[in-house]
Amino acid sequence: MATTxxxxxxxxxxxxxxxxxxxxxxxxxxxxxxxxxFTFGAFLISYGTIxxxxxxxxxxxxxxxxxxxxxxxxxxxxxxxVMTFILIISSVTMVxxxxxxxxxxxxxxxxxxxxxxxxxxxxxxxQAWEWHHLITGEHAVxxxxxxxxxxxxxxxxxxxxxxxxxxxxxxxxxxxxxxxxRLAHMGGHGNEGAAPVNYAALPNEALIKLIDFEGLHIxxxxxxxxxxxxxxxxxxxxxxxxxxxxxNIIMLIMxxxxxxxxxxxxxMIEKAGLYWHFVDLVWVFVFLCFYLI
Amino acid sequence: xxxxxxxxxxxxxxxxxxxxxxxxxxxxxxxSIITIAELVIGLVIYNIHKGDSPNELLVLxxxxxxxxxxxxxxxxxxxxxxHLGDEIRxxxxxIVVPLLLFxxxxxxxxxxxxxxxxxxxxYDAHYKETTMPHKH
Numbered sequence: 001m002a003t004t005x006x007x008x009x010x011x012x013x014x015x016x017x018x019x020x021x022x023x024x025x026x027x028x029x030x031x032x033x034x035x036x037x038f039t040f041g042a043f044l045i046s047y048g049t050i051x052x053x054x055x056x057x058x059x060x061x062x063x064x065x066x067x068x069x070x071x072x073x074x075x076x077x078x079x080x081x082v083m084t085f086i087l088i089i090s091s092v093t094m095v096x097x098x099x100x101x102x103x104x105x106x107x108x109x110x111x112x113x114x115x116x117x118x119x120x121x122x123x124x125x126x127q128a129w130e131w132h133h134l135i136t137g138e139h140a141v142x143x144x145x146x147x148x149x150x151x152x153x154x155x156x157x158x159x160x161x162x163x164x165x166x167x168x169x170x171x172x173x174x175x176x177x178x179x180x181x182r183l184a185h186m187g188g189h190g191n192e193g194a195a196p197v198n199y200a201a202l203p204n205e206a207l208i209k210l211i212d213f214e215g216l217h218i219x220x221x222x223x224x225x226x227x228x229x230x231x232x233x234x235x236x237x238x239x240x241x242x243x244x245x246x247x248n249i250i251m252l253i254m255x256x257x258x259x260x261x262x263x264x265x266x267x268m269i270e271k272a273g274l275y276w277h278f279v280d281l282v283w284v285f286v287f288l289c290f291y292l293i
Numbered sequence: 294x295x296x297x298x299x300x301x302x303x304x305x306x307x308x309x310x311x312x313x314x315x316x317x318x319x320x321x322x323x324x325s326i327i328t329i330a331e332l333v334i335g336l337v338i339y340n341i342h343k344g345d346s347p348n349e350l351l352v353l354x355x356x357x358x359x360x361x362x363x364x365x366x367x368x369x370x371x372x373x374x375x376h377l378g379d380e381i382r383x384x385x386x387x388i389v390v391p392l393l394l395f396x397x398x399x400x401x402x403x404x405x406x407x408x409x410x411x412x413x414x415x416y417d418a419h420y421k422e423t424t425m426p427h428k429h
Binding site: 059081 | 301302303304306307308313317321324325328331333334335336338339342344356359360361363367370371374375377380381383384387388391392394395398399402403405406407410411413414421423425426427
Protein backbone atom coordinates (compact mmCIF):
# COMPACT_ATOMS: atom_id res chain seq x y z
CA MET A 1 0.00 0.00 0.00
CA ALA A 2 1.26 3.44 -0.94
CA THR A 3 0.30 5.06 2.37
CA THR A 4 2.06 2.41 4.45
CA UNK A 5 5.24 2.80 2.41
CA UNK A 6 5.22 6.59 2.90
CA UNK A 7 4.69 6.18 6.64
CA UNK A 8 7.66 3.84 6.95
CA UNK A 9 10.06 5.86 4.79
CA UNK A 10 9.30 9.26 6.24
CA UNK A 11 11.93 10.63 8.63
CA UNK A 12 9.42 11.83 11.22
CA UNK A 13 11.86 13.61 13.50
CA UNK A 14 13.79 15.59 10.86
CA UNK A 15 11.77 18.72 11.54
CA UNK A 16 9.40 20.78 9.45
CA UNK A 17 6.54 18.39 10.05
CA UNK A 18 4.58 16.94 12.93
CA UNK A 19 6.44 13.82 14.13
CA UNK A 20 3.07 12.34 15.12
CA UNK A 21 1.49 13.22 11.77
CA UNK A 22 -1.13 15.29 13.60
CA UNK A 23 -1.75 19.01 13.72
CA UNK A 24 -1.03 20.68 17.03
CA UNK A 25 -4.67 21.20 18.05
CA UNK A 26 -5.67 17.60 17.53
CA UNK A 27 -2.67 16.27 19.43
CA UNK A 28 -3.40 18.57 22.36
CA UNK A 29 -7.06 17.51 22.30
CA UNK A 30 -5.87 13.92 22.72
CA UNK A 31 -3.71 14.86 25.70
CA UNK A 32 -6.54 16.84 27.23
CA UNK A 33 -8.85 13.86 26.83
CA UNK A 34 -6.24 11.61 28.44
CA UNK A 35 -6.07 13.89 31.47
CA UNK A 36 -9.86 14.07 31.56
CA UNK A 37 -9.95 10.27 31.52
CA PHE A 38 -7.85 10.35 34.69
CA THR A 39 -10.25 12.82 36.30
CA PHE A 40 -13.24 10.62 35.55
CA GLY A 41 -11.23 7.54 36.48
CA ALA A 42 -10.36 9.06 39.85
CA PHE A 43 -14.03 9.80 40.56
CA LEU A 44 -15.18 6.34 39.56
CA ILE A 45 -12.38 4.61 41.47
CA SER A 46 -13.17 6.67 44.56
CA TYR A 47 -16.78 5.50 44.21
CA GLY A 48 -15.51 1.92 43.93
CA THR A 49 -13.37 2.30 47.05
CA ILE A 50 -16.33 3.54 49.11
CA UNK A 51 -18.57 0.84 47.70
CA UNK A 52 -16.08 -1.89 48.60
CA UNK A 53 -15.78 -0.45 52.12
CA UNK A 54 -19.49 -0.90 52.87
CA UNK A 55 -21.25 -4.00 54.14
CA UNK A 56 -24.35 -3.05 52.17
CA UNK A 57 -24.78 -1.28 48.85
CA UNK A 58 -28.13 -0.63 47.10
CA UNK A 59 -28.99 -2.87 44.15
CA UNK A 60 -29.02 -0.62 41.02
CA UNK A 61 -31.97 -2.57 39.61
CA UNK A 62 -34.05 -1.50 42.61
CA UNK A 63 -32.95 2.14 42.36
CA UNK A 64 -33.20 2.69 38.60
CA UNK A 65 -36.41 0.96 37.55
CA UNK A 66 -38.60 3.84 36.39
CA UNK A 67 -39.58 4.88 32.88
CA UNK A 68 -41.25 8.18 31.89
CA UNK A 69 -44.98 7.69 31.57
CA UNK A 70 -44.91 4.14 32.95
CA UNK A 71 -46.00 5.13 36.46
CA UNK A 72 -44.81 2.72 39.14
CA UNK A 73 -44.09 -0.16 36.75
CA UNK A 74 -40.90 -2.03 37.65
CA UNK A 75 -38.66 -1.69 34.57
CA UNK A 76 -35.02 -2.12 35.58
CA UNK A 77 -32.40 -0.99 33.01
CA UNK A 78 -35.05 0.16 30.50
CA UNK A 79 -34.60 3.94 30.65
CA UNK A 80 -30.82 3.88 30.95
CA UNK A 81 -30.58 1.65 27.86
CA VAL A 82 -32.51 4.30 25.93
CA MET A 83 -30.00 6.91 27.15
CA THR A 84 -27.07 4.67 26.17
CA PHE A 85 -28.40 4.13 22.65
CA ILE A 86 -29.06 7.85 22.20
CA LEU A 87 -25.41 8.55 22.98
CA ILE A 88 -24.10 5.75 20.74
CA ILE A 89 -26.21 6.95 17.81
CA SER A 90 -25.14 10.56 18.33
CA SER A 91 -21.53 9.31 18.27
CA VAL A 92 -22.21 7.67 14.91
CA THR A 93 -23.72 10.86 13.46
CA MET A 94 -20.59 12.72 14.66
CA VAL A 95 -18.38 10.23 12.79
CA UNK A 96 -20.45 10.96 9.68
CA UNK A 97 -20.03 14.72 10.20
CA UNK A 98 -16.24 14.34 10.47
CA UNK A 99 -16.18 12.20 7.33
CA UNK A 100 -18.26 14.75 5.43
CA UNK A 101 -15.66 17.29 6.55
CA UNK A 102 -12.90 15.20 4.93
CA UNK A 103 -14.85 15.42 1.69
CA UNK A 104 -15.28 19.20 2.17
CA UNK A 105 -19.03 18.68 1.91
CA UNK A 106 -20.53 21.62 3.81
CA UNK A 107 -24.15 20.53 3.50
CA UNK A 108 -23.50 17.04 4.87
CA UNK A 109 -21.35 18.38 7.72
CA UNK A 110 -24.18 20.69 8.79
CA UNK A 111 -26.78 17.93 8.52
CA UNK A 112 -24.91 15.43 10.68
CA UNK A 113 -23.91 18.11 13.19
CA UNK A 114 -27.59 18.97 13.64
CA UNK A 115 -28.42 15.31 14.34
CA UNK A 116 -25.54 15.09 16.82
CA UNK A 117 -26.78 18.20 18.63
CA UNK A 118 -30.29 16.75 18.78
CA UNK A 119 -28.90 13.50 20.23
CA UNK A 120 -26.95 15.38 22.89
CA UNK A 121 -29.96 17.48 23.83
CA UNK A 122 -32.14 14.35 24.05
CA UNK A 123 -29.61 12.73 26.37
CA UNK A 124 -29.57 15.80 28.61
CA UNK A 125 -33.37 15.76 28.70
CA UNK A 126 -33.35 12.11 29.78
CA GLN A 127 -30.84 12.87 32.50
CA ALA A 128 -32.91 15.79 33.75
CA TRP A 129 -35.95 13.53 33.97
CA GLU A 130 -33.99 10.86 35.83
CA TRP A 131 -32.56 13.30 38.38
CA HIS A 132 -35.97 14.87 38.93
CA HIS A 133 -37.54 11.45 39.39
CA LEU A 134 -34.90 10.40 41.93
CA ILE A 135 -34.95 13.62 43.94
CA THR A 136 -38.72 14.01 44.13
CA GLY A 137 -39.46 10.28 44.50
CA GLU A 138 -41.46 9.17 47.57
CA HIS A 139 -40.07 6.12 49.32
CA ALA A 140 -41.11 4.74 52.68
CA VAL A 141 -38.08 4.42 54.94
CA UNK A 142 -37.39 3.51 58.56
CA UNK A 143 -34.89 6.02 59.95
CA UNK A 144 -33.99 6.52 63.63
CA UNK A 145 -36.87 4.39 64.88
CA UNK A 146 -39.62 6.14 62.94
CA UNK A 147 -41.13 5.92 59.49
CA UNK A 148 -40.58 8.65 56.93
CA UNK A 149 -41.05 9.39 53.24
CA UNK A 150 -37.94 10.56 51.38
CA UNK A 151 -36.40 10.80 47.92
CA UNK A 152 -32.83 10.14 46.78
CA UNK A 153 -30.70 13.17 47.58
CA UNK A 154 -27.09 13.74 48.61
CA UNK A 155 -28.22 13.71 52.27
CA UNK A 156 -30.24 10.50 52.43
CA UNK A 157 -30.50 7.23 50.55
CA UNK A 158 -33.84 5.42 50.75
CA UNK A 159 -32.55 2.09 49.41
CA UNK A 160 -31.10 0.33 52.42
CA UNK A 161 -31.90 -3.22 53.47
CA UNK A 162 -35.60 -4.15 53.78
CA UNK A 163 -36.76 -3.33 57.31
CA UNK A 164 -37.92 -6.21 59.52
CA UNK A 165 -41.61 -6.33 60.51
CA UNK A 166 -40.77 -6.11 64.24
CA UNK A 167 -38.82 -2.90 63.67
CA UNK A 168 -41.68 -1.49 61.61
CA UNK A 169 -44.27 -2.32 64.26
CA UNK A 170 -42.15 -0.56 66.86
CA UNK A 171 -41.59 2.45 64.61
CA UNK A 172 -45.30 3.00 63.88
CA UNK A 173 -45.84 4.39 67.39
CA UNK A 174 -43.16 7.09 66.88
CA UNK A 175 -44.36 8.09 63.42
CA UNK A 176 -46.10 11.47 63.04
CA UNK A 177 -49.77 11.39 62.06
CA UNK A 178 -49.12 13.29 58.83
CA UNK A 179 -46.63 10.64 57.61
CA UNK A 180 -49.11 7.87 58.42
CA UNK A 181 -51.75 9.53 56.27
CA ARG A 182 -49.31 9.88 53.38
CA LEU A 183 -48.28 6.23 53.77
CA ALA A 184 -51.95 5.25 53.60
CA HIS A 185 -52.29 7.17 50.34
CA MET A 186 -49.16 5.43 48.95
CA GLY A 187 -50.30 1.94 49.93
CA GLY A 188 -53.50 1.52 51.90
CA HIS A 189 -56.30 -0.99 51.78
CA GLY A 190 -58.81 1.85 51.44
CA ASN A 191 -57.52 3.17 48.09
CA GLU A 192 -59.44 0.70 45.94
CA GLY A 193 -63.17 0.87 45.44
CA ALA A 194 -65.44 3.53 44.04
CA ALA A 195 -65.27 5.83 47.06
CA PRO A 196 -61.73 5.96 48.56
CA VAL A 197 -61.60 6.08 52.34
CA ASN A 198 -61.08 9.54 53.81
CA TYR A 199 -57.95 8.74 55.85
CA ALA A 200 -57.80 12.16 57.47
CA ALA A 201 -61.08 11.49 59.27
CA LEU A 202 -59.99 8.17 60.79
CA PRO A 203 -58.62 7.78 64.33
CA ASN A 204 -54.97 6.58 64.57
CA GLU A 205 -55.77 2.93 65.29
CA ALA A 206 -58.10 2.50 62.33
CA LEU A 207 -55.70 4.38 60.03
CA ILE A 208 -52.75 2.13 60.96
CA LYS A 209 -54.90 -0.97 60.35
CA LEU A 210 -55.59 0.19 56.79
CA ILE A 211 -51.94 0.82 55.83
CA ASP A 212 -50.37 -2.00 53.78
CA PHE A 213 -46.95 -2.03 55.48
CA GLU A 214 -46.00 -5.26 53.69
CA GLY A 215 -46.79 -3.86 50.25
CA LEU A 216 -44.90 -0.59 50.86
CA HIS A 217 -41.56 -2.49 50.98
CA ILE A 218 -40.26 -0.22 53.73
CA UNK A 219 -36.47 -0.05 53.74
CA UNK A 220 -33.86 1.23 56.15
CA UNK A 221 -31.77 4.18 54.96
CA UNK A 222 -28.83 3.11 52.80
CA UNK A 223 -25.28 4.49 52.46
CA UNK A 224 -25.38 8.31 52.19
CA UNK A 225 -22.39 8.29 49.80
CA UNK A 226 -24.58 6.75 47.08
CA UNK A 227 -26.33 10.04 46.30
CA UNK A 228 -23.18 12.15 46.33
CA UNK A 229 -21.35 9.82 43.96
CA UNK A 230 -24.32 9.30 41.65
CA UNK A 231 -25.22 12.97 41.30
CA UNK A 232 -21.58 14.05 41.33
CA UNK A 233 -20.36 11.71 38.61
CA UNK A 234 -23.42 11.72 36.35
CA UNK A 235 -23.56 15.50 36.86
CA UNK A 236 -19.92 15.90 35.83
CA UNK A 237 -20.60 13.72 32.81
CA UNK A 238 -23.78 15.67 32.04
CA UNK A 239 -21.73 18.87 32.20
CA UNK A 240 -19.39 17.37 29.59
CA UNK A 241 -22.37 16.49 27.39
CA UNK A 242 -23.68 20.03 27.81
CA UNK A 243 -20.36 21.62 26.85
CA UNK A 244 -20.10 19.14 23.94
CA UNK A 245 -23.48 20.30 22.66
CA UNK A 246 -22.35 23.94 22.95
CA UNK A 247 -19.12 23.15 21.06
CA ASN A 248 -21.10 21.35 18.35
CA ILE A 249 -23.46 24.32 18.03
CA ILE A 250 -20.43 26.60 17.59
CA MET A 251 -19.08 24.19 14.95
CA LEU A 252 -22.44 24.32 13.16
CA ILE A 253 -22.46 28.12 13.15
CA MET A 254 -18.85 28.23 11.87
CA UNK A 255 -19.75 25.73 9.13
CA UNK A 256 -22.75 27.77 8.04
CA UNK A 257 -20.68 30.95 8.02
CA UNK A 258 -18.20 29.22 5.65
CA UNK A 259 -15.31 29.61 8.09
CA UNK A 260 -14.05 26.09 7.31
CA UNK A 261 -14.78 26.36 3.60
CA UNK A 262 -12.56 29.47 3.41
CA UNK A 263 -9.89 27.72 5.49
CA UNK A 264 -9.88 24.84 3.02
CA UNK A 265 -10.36 22.09 5.59
CA UNK A 266 -12.72 20.95 8.34
CA UNK A 267 -10.09 19.79 10.86
CA MET A 268 -11.84 21.71 13.65
CA ILE A 269 -14.81 19.35 13.33
CA GLU A 270 -12.42 16.46 14.02
CA LYS A 271 -11.34 18.00 17.32
CA ALA A 272 -14.94 18.60 18.37
CA GLY A 273 -15.65 15.02 17.26
CA LEU A 274 -12.89 13.64 19.48
CA TYR A 275 -14.39 15.44 22.45
CA TRP A 276 -17.87 14.16 21.63
CA HIS A 277 -16.70 10.54 21.30
CA PHE A 278 -14.91 10.89 24.62
CA VAL A 279 -18.19 11.89 26.27
CA ASP A 280 -19.74 8.72 24.84
CA LEU A 281 -16.74 6.73 26.06
CA VAL A 282 -17.10 8.02 29.60
CA TRP A 283 -20.81 7.17 29.59
CA VAL A 284 -19.91 3.56 28.74
CA PHE A 285 -18.04 3.40 32.05
CA VAL A 286 -20.61 5.36 34.06
CA PHE A 287 -23.26 2.97 32.71
CA LEU A 288 -21.12 0.03 33.84
CA CYS A 289 -20.30 1.32 37.32
CA PHE A 290 -23.70 2.72 38.35
CA TYR A 291 -26.31 0.72 36.46
CA LEU A 292 -24.90 -2.67 35.53
CA ILE A 293 -22.75 -3.87 38.43
CA UNK B 294 -4.58 27.77 -0.36
CA UNK B 295 -4.01 25.35 2.50
CA UNK B 296 -3.77 26.47 6.09
CA UNK B 297 -0.27 26.16 7.64
CA UNK B 298 -1.70 23.84 10.32
CA UNK B 299 -2.68 21.49 7.54
CA UNK B 300 0.84 21.40 6.06
CA UNK B 301 2.62 19.94 9.08
CA UNK B 302 0.58 16.77 8.58
CA UNK B 303 2.53 14.64 6.08
CA UNK B 304 0.09 11.80 5.35
CA UNK B 305 -3.62 12.57 5.09
CA UNK B 306 -6.04 9.73 5.59
CA UNK B 307 -8.39 9.54 2.69
CA UNK B 308 -10.89 6.75 2.96
CA UNK B 309 -13.23 6.10 0.05
CA UNK B 310 -16.91 6.39 0.87
CA UNK B 311 -17.89 2.73 0.51
CA UNK B 312 -15.12 1.39 2.79
CA UNK B 313 -15.88 4.10 5.31
CA UNK B 314 -19.63 3.47 5.34
CA UNK B 315 -19.10 -0.27 5.72
CA UNK B 316 -16.71 0.26 8.63
CA UNK B 317 -19.02 2.67 10.44
CA UNK B 318 -22.05 0.44 9.91
CA UNK B 319 -20.24 -2.66 11.17
CA UNK B 320 -18.93 -0.83 14.23
CA UNK B 321 -22.39 0.57 15.02
CA UNK B 322 -23.93 -2.90 14.81
CA UNK B 323 -21.12 -4.32 16.96
CA UNK B 324 -21.55 -1.64 19.64
CA SER B 325 -25.32 -2.22 19.67
CA ILE B 326 -24.89 -5.98 20.02
CA ILE B 327 -22.42 -5.55 22.88
CA THR B 328 -24.79 -3.11 24.63
CA ILE B 329 -27.73 -5.50 24.25
CA ALA B 330 -25.59 -8.35 25.61
CA GLU B 331 -24.70 -6.16 28.62
CA LEU B 332 -28.38 -5.39 29.22
CA VAL B 333 -29.28 -9.10 29.04
CA ILE B 334 -26.57 -9.94 31.57
CA GLY B 335 -27.81 -7.06 33.75
CA LEU B 336 -31.31 -8.56 33.74
CA VAL B 337 -29.89 -12.02 34.49
CA ILE B 338 -28.08 -10.57 37.53
CA TYR B 339 -31.34 -8.88 38.58
CA ASN B 340 -33.20 -12.19 38.41
CA ILE B 341 -30.49 -14.05 40.32
CA HIS B 342 -30.71 -11.39 43.05
CA LYS B 343 -34.48 -11.82 43.25
CA GLY B 344 -34.11 -15.52 44.14
CA ASP B 345 -34.06 -16.81 47.70
CA SER B 346 -30.36 -17.65 47.94
CA PRO B 347 -28.43 -15.76 45.23
CA ASN B 348 -25.31 -17.53 44.03
CA GLU B 349 -22.70 -14.83 44.76
CA LEU B 350 -20.00 -16.48 42.65
CA LEU B 351 -22.27 -16.63 39.63
CA VAL B 352 -23.19 -12.95 40.08
CA LEU B 353 -19.50 -12.06 40.31
CA UNK B 354 -18.76 -13.96 37.10
CA UNK B 355 -21.54 -12.18 35.24
CA UNK B 356 -20.31 -8.82 36.52
CA UNK B 357 -16.81 -9.71 35.29
CA UNK B 358 -18.27 -10.55 31.88
CA UNK B 359 -19.99 -7.14 31.73
CA UNK B 360 -16.68 -5.42 32.57
CA UNK B 361 -14.93 -7.24 29.71
CA UNK B 362 -17.74 -6.31 27.29
CA UNK B 363 -17.43 -2.68 28.38
CA UNK B 364 -13.70 -2.71 27.69
CA UNK B 365 -14.40 -4.14 24.22
CA UNK B 366 -16.89 -1.33 23.61
CA UNK B 367 -14.36 1.28 24.76
CA UNK B 368 -11.76 -0.24 22.42
CA UNK B 369 -14.03 0.07 19.38
CA UNK B 370 -15.09 3.65 20.21
CA UNK B 371 -11.48 4.79 20.63
CA UNK B 372 -9.98 2.83 17.78
CA UNK B 373 -12.65 3.30 15.09
CA UNK B 374 -14.74 6.36 15.99
CA UNK B 375 -11.82 8.38 17.34
CA HIS B 376 -9.47 6.94 14.65
CA LEU B 377 -6.73 6.27 17.19
CA GLY B 378 -6.14 2.95 15.40
CA ASP B 379 -5.18 4.89 12.24
CA GLU B 380 -2.57 7.12 13.90
CA ILE B 381 1.13 6.29 13.87
CA ARG B 382 2.40 3.95 16.56
CA UNK B 383 4.47 6.45 18.57
CA UNK B 384 1.44 8.68 19.01
CA UNK B 385 -0.79 5.79 20.09
CA UNK B 386 1.80 4.81 22.69
CA UNK B 387 1.92 8.29 24.26
CA ILE B 388 -1.82 7.90 24.95
CA VAL B 389 -2.04 4.23 25.85
CA VAL B 390 1.05 3.80 28.03
CA PRO B 391 0.07 6.49 30.62
CA LEU B 392 -3.39 4.89 30.82
CA LEU B 393 -1.73 1.70 32.09
CA LEU B 394 -1.57 3.55 35.43
CA PHE B 395 -5.22 2.57 35.76
CA UNK B 396 -4.21 -1.06 36.32
CA UNK B 397 -2.53 -0.09 39.59
CA UNK B 398 -5.02 2.67 40.32
CA UNK B 399 -8.10 0.43 40.24
CA UNK B 400 -6.48 -2.55 41.95
CA UNK B 401 -4.91 -0.59 44.80
CA UNK B 402 -7.96 1.47 45.71
CA UNK B 403 -10.50 -1.33 45.49
CA UNK B 404 -8.19 -3.37 47.71
CA UNK B 405 -7.92 -0.46 50.12
CA UNK B 406 -11.70 -0.14 50.36
CA UNK B 407 -12.30 -3.80 51.08
CA UNK B 408 -9.42 -3.91 53.57
CA UNK B 409 -11.00 -0.99 55.44
CA UNK B 410 -14.29 -2.87 55.55
CA UNK B 411 -12.69 -6.07 56.83
CA UNK B 412 -10.72 -4.29 59.56
CA UNK B 413 -13.79 -2.37 60.73
CA UNK B 414 -15.92 -5.51 60.84
CA UNK B 415 -13.20 -7.25 62.80
CA TYR B 416 -12.68 -4.60 65.47
CA ASP B 417 -16.12 -2.97 65.66
CA ALA B 418 -18.73 -5.62 66.42
CA HIS B 419 -21.51 -3.04 66.80
CA TYR B 420 -20.81 -1.61 63.33
CA LYS B 421 -20.84 -5.07 61.82
CA GLU B 422 -24.09 -6.02 63.53
CA THR B 423 -25.94 -2.85 62.53
CA THR B 424 -24.77 -2.63 58.91
CA MET B 425 -24.65 -6.24 57.71
CA PRO B 426 -27.62 -7.06 55.49
CA HIS B 427 -29.92 -9.38 57.43
CA LYS B 428 -31.60 -12.50 56.14
CA HIS B 429 -35.31 -12.16 55.51
